Amino acid sequence: MNDTKALGDIARFVRRLQWALVALATGWLVWLMGPILTPFVVAALLGWLGDPLVDRLERAGRSRNLSVILVFALMALLLALSLLILMPMLQRQVATLVQSLPHYRDWFAETAVPWLEQRTRLELSTWLDPEYLIEQLRVHWERAGGFATTALGYLSRSGFAVFAMVANVVLIPVLTFFFLRDWDVFVERAASLVPRDHLPVVSRLAEESSEMLGGFLRGQFTVMLVLGAMYGIGLWAIGLDLGLLIGIVAGLLTFVPYLGPASGLIFGVIAALVQYGDWKHVAGVLAVFGIGQVIESYWLTPKLVGDRIGLHPVAVIFAVLAGGQLFGFLGMLLALPVAAVANVLLRYAHERYTQSRLYAGRAPAIVVPAERATESGIVIVGDDVEDDGEGEDKA
Template sequence: MNEVQDTPEFEIARFLRQLKWILLAVVAVWLMWMLAPILTPFVLGALLGWLGDPLVDRLERRGRSRNVAVTLVFALMTLLLTLALLILVPLLERQVKTLIVTLPAYRDWFVDTALPWLEARTGLELLVWLDPDQLVEWVRMHWQQAGGFAATLFGYLSRSGFAMVAWVVNVVLLPILTFYFLRDWDLLVARVAVLVPRDHIDTVSRLARESNDVLAAFLRGQFLVMLALGAIYAIGLQLVGLKLGLLIGIVAGLISFIPYLGATTGVVMAVATALVQAQGLDLQLLLLVGAVFTVGQLLESYVLTPRIVGDKIGLHPVAVIFAVMAGGQLFGFLGMLMALPVAAVANVLLRFASERYRQSDLYTGEQIPIVLDSYVDRSSLDQATSAPAAAQAPDGVRGPGPA
C-alpha cells in the first residue's frame, strides 16, 4: 500500500481530488455572495431552528410527538420575542428620549468640568481640538430631522418599493422557515450524514460534534449570560437611582461576550451619567453603581458562566470580533449572521489540523533527513551508520564503519 501511495500517479490523483474540493468551495462562496440578499431569512431561520432543536428533542424523549414538540417550542419562542418587544421597546424609547433631553447637561459637564480637569493635569489644549457645542448640535439636528430610529429605518425602506417588498417578505418568511427547520432539523442532519464518504464518517462526525459544542457554548450559553447580565445591570442601576440605568445596563450586557469589556464600558458610562445627574461628586451613588457591577461580575464568574456555559471551549473574543467584522464586510448582514458558525467550524478545523500536525513525521522528526548540500560530514555520517550495525552484529564481528 505504501508503495502505491509513493507513486507519481497516486500523488497526481490526490492533487486532483484536492483541487476538485477547492473549486467546489470557491463556487459555493461565489453563490453565497451572489444570493446574499435572499439567503438572510433562510440562514436566520436555520440558526433559530438549531437553537430550538435540543428542546424539541427533549420533549420528544418525554413522549410527545415531533409535531407537538415543535409547535410548543415555536409558540414559546414567539411568545418570548413578543414579550421582549412589548416590554423593552417602550422602555428603551423613554430612555433614548431622556438621553436626548439631557444632552445639554452632558455637554455642559464635558466642557466646564471634564475638559478643564484633563487640561490642568495633562497640559494639553483639548478645547482647541474638540468642539462639543457643534457636535451636540449636529447630533440633535440630525436626530430631529430623522424623527427617531423607526422613522429613519422605514424612510430608508420606503425609498425603494422593491426593498420594502423584500423586507416584508423576509419578515413573513422567517417564522415559516423557522418552523420547518425546527420540524425537519434531525432529518436534514441525517441526509447530510448519508452523503459523507464512509471512510471519513468517524472524523466528520467528531468534527461536527465539536463544532456544535463550540457554537453552543457561545451562542446558547453566552447569549443567556449576556441576557442575564443585561437584566442584572439594568435592574440594579435603575434601583440605585440612575436615570439612564436601563439603557446602560442593556448595552453593557450585550457587549459582555468580550471579557471585561462589557463591565468596563458600563462602569465608565454609569460613572459619567452619575456625575452629570448629581451635578458633582455623589459618593453614595458612585458606590452603589460600583456595587451593581461588582455583583454582576461575581455572578457571571461563579454562577452564570459555570452553570450555563460550563467547561466547553468557546470562541476567543478576538476571533469573535474579527469574524463578525469580516463577515459584515464580505457579505453584509448575511455575513454577520454566518460569522459565528463559520468561526466555530474554523476553530475546530484548526485544532484538528494542529493535532494531525503534531502526530505527523514532520513534527516528530521520524523522517529520514534530506541532504540539501553536497558537502557531508563523513565522521558524523559514519558514526550514525555504524552504531546500529555494531549493535546487531555478533560478538567479535564489527559492522560497517571505518577500519
C-alpha cells in the same frame, strides 16, 4: 515509479485547487446574497437551537409535529413576553435619553472638553464652536452637497429597505417552524452526500461542532439576559435615569468578550457625572459592574458556558469583527459558528499531525556497544546494525 508518484502529486494538487475554487465561489455567493440569506441563517440557528428540545419531546412519546408546535409556541411566547416587558421600558428610556441630550451636550462642552484640554494641551473647543462648524461647512460646500445627495439617494431607497426589513421579520418565524420540523431530514440528506469512507470522521466532527457551539450559544444567551437584568436593576437602584437602558445594552454586548462591561462602565460613569456630578454615584456604577464581573467570572460563565467553544476572547472578537467587515450583519451571525467549526477542524488537524511521521519522525535506531554486539552475533556495517542470525542460537 517516479512518473506514477508525480501523477499522483499532480492529481492531489488539482483536487485541492478545485476545493479552494469551490470555497472562494461559495464565499462570493454569500457576500452577494447576504441580505437575502440573513432571515434563513437566523431561522436555521433558531431551529438548530430548538431541535434538541423537539427530539426530547419525541422520545417522551409525542409526535414530531406536536413537539414542533409546542417548542415553536414556547419560543414565540418567550419572545412576546420579552417584547411586552422590554418595549415600553425601552421607549421610556429612549425618551429620557432624548430629553437629556442637551444636558450631555453642555456637560461635554463645559466640563469634559476643558478637562481634556488642560491635560492634553490641545485646542478641542475650537472644533465644537458652532460658528467654526458653519464656516467649515461653507468652505467644503461641494463635499457637503455630495454627501447630501448621497443621503437623499439613500432616503429615496429607504422605502424598499423598510419593506425588506418587514419581509425578513415575517419570514423568520415561518422559516423557523419549517427548520424545526424538518431539521433531522436536512441532517440526513447532508449526511447522505458525504463519501462513505469519510462518514465516521465527518460525523464525529459535526457532533463535536454542534455540541460545542450549541452549549456556548445557549449558555451565553442566558448570561446576557442575567447580566443585562443585573446591570439594569443595579444602575436603576443607585438612581441613574438611563440605568435600565445602559444595563440592557451592556448585557447584549456581553456576547463580545470585555466589550459589554467596558462600554456599560463608560456609559454609566458618564451618566453619573452628567446627572449628579459627584464621585459617590460614580463609585456606585463601579460597584455594580465590579460585582457583575465577579458573578460572571466565578459563577455564570463557568456554570453556563464553561470552555465549550474553546476560543480565546481575542479570537472571538476578531471573528465577529471580521465577519461583519466581510459579509455585514450576516457575517456577524455566522462568525461564531464558523469559528467553532474551524476550531474543531484545527483540533482534528493537530491530532492527525501529532500522530504523523512528520511529527514523530522515523523510529530511532537501536544503539548497541561494539563489545556486546560482537558477543551477540550482530555485525556492524557502517553506522547500521545487522543481526547475522547466530546471536539467537548462541543465546
